[in-house]
Amino acid sequence: MNLDEYLEAIEKCPDEFITIKDKLENESKLHRLTFDLGIYDNFTILMKTDYYKIIRYFEGSNYTLEGIKQNGNYHMFAYNPGTVELRIFNSFCDGYATIPLRDDELVDTEKQRHFQKQKKDFNISILLNPYQNQEIKNVSWQKAITFVIKDIAEYAKREKSSLCFPKSIVWNDENNCSKIIYYYPD
Numbered sequence: 805m806n807l808d809e810y811l812e813a814i815e816k817c818p819d820e821f822i823t824i825k826d827k828l829e830n831e832s833k834l835h836r837l838t839f840d841l842g843i844y845d846n847f848t849i850l851m852k853t854d855y856y857k858i859i860r861y862f863e864g865s866n867y868t869l870e871g872i873k874q875n876g877n878y879h880m881f882a883y884n885p886g887t888v889e890l891r892i893f894n895s896f897c898d899g900y901a902t903i904p905l906r907d908d909e910l911v912d913t914e915k916q917r918h919f920q921k922q923k924k925d926f927n928i929s930i931l932l933n934p935y936q937n938q939e940i941k942n943v944s945w946q947k948a949i950t951f952v953i954k955d956i957a958e959y960a961k962r963e964k965s966s967l968c969f970p971k972s973i974v975w976n977d978e979n980n981c982s983k984i985i986y987y988y989p990d
Contacts, residue, residue, distance in 0.1 A: 850926035887948035
């Protein structure tokens with residue numbers, strides 16, 4: 805799936821919870837955006853762009869600066885309609901990329917190859933969280949995160965900046981790294 809297809813999929817995906825069963829047939833509820841498209845708390849966007857240019861973009865658009873941390877290497881913004889907070893790091897953050905989760909994945913695995921590619925190709929990490937006190941009415945936090953994802957993707961396309969959604973691996977196929985969304989402008 806390419807970036808435009810992913811953006812269309814998150815826009816069309818119903819804002820609803822579904823019941824899933826694990827291997828032991830235990831039932832639990834999960835949002836459809838999480839199950840089908842990997843949208844959940846700590847959704848990460850990696851970018852190759854100028855840090856201060858993207859900070860200026862957020863300062864001049866639908867976001868409010870809430871703090872600057874680590875000597876200016878980490879900015880926090882609130883999405884003005886509500887629900888979503890953003891943390892923008894002036895670095896590639898290992899913990900937010902596609903990382904091997906088990907010791908047996910540390911050797912030459914597909915996840916390890918994606919991690920190395922992401923580390924080489926991207927210099928900015930953006931973390932999206934649903935922690936704002938002000939919420940968007942009648943919209944789940946998962947759907948609210950998609951509004952910010954679309955906004956950042958449109959910025960990347962307009963500015964010809966590469967980006968990656970390393971956590972876009974879907975929950976029903978969590979080892980399929982081909983589901984990771986990469987965008988490299990022409």
